[in-house]
Amino acid sequence: MLRHLVFASALLSSLVPLGAAEDPIAIDQEPRHRLKFDNAHVRFFDVELEPGYDSRYHWHRSDGVFVNIASSPTVAQDLGKDPVRRGERAIGDTYFIDYATHPKAHRVSNPGSTPYRVVDTEILGGCGSAADAIAGGPNQTLLIDNDRVFVTRIVLHPGESTDLHAPCGMLVAVSAGNIRLESPAGVENADMQAAGFRWREQRQTVRLVNTGKFVFHGVDIRLK
Secondary structure, three states: OHHHHHHHHHHHHHOOOHHHHHOOEOHHHOOOEEEEEEOOOEEEEEEEEOOOOEOOOEEEOOOEEEEEEEOOOEEEEEOOOOOEEEOOOOOOOEEEEOOOOOOEEEEEEOOOOOOEEEEEEEEOOOOOOOOOOOOOOOOEEEEEEOOOEEEEEEEEOOOOEEEEOOOEEEEEEOOOEEEEEEEOOEEEEEEEOOOOEEEEEOOOOEEEEEOOOOOEEEEEEEEO
């Protein structure tokens, strides 16, 4: 009798629709999408997939600026579609995806032998006036200019500096380094690690100085 009950239970389990276990979850519920910072303007996720990791299906519903930190081939699969193998993205590769207009559920796997790491700055809302149309400063290269953000690449040799403009923005470290942030509100010295970040929300320009011994590579995401 017990054998028949066990068999019946297994049979019922096998009849559960396969998609039931694959229902997409919110992005902040996916185990490797770690929410490191959030406020009314942004949410900052640090995503690191170790070799062999298969993420769960998860939703992207907010526009995002993605910065690649560690490179590995990946396999991406949109919900209901075939998987697509992607080559390694260059470290520092930066791109904008308009998920607010085109939300998507997908999952990502790392079939490589090294970790895959990317940070995602979700854009929730602007910070007021975008009258200051300066796209960047010295030692910066404009990467993205759209209705939501200015995004620039920053490369500072030891002792070099640049300006981080108002009204608000997220500085992302692609490489580790020692920096100093100078503004009328004060001075902050920081030991930045790769994927580290600094949020600013003020009306004055912030001066960024490389105080370390090596080149500092960063990406500045300024909200409009």
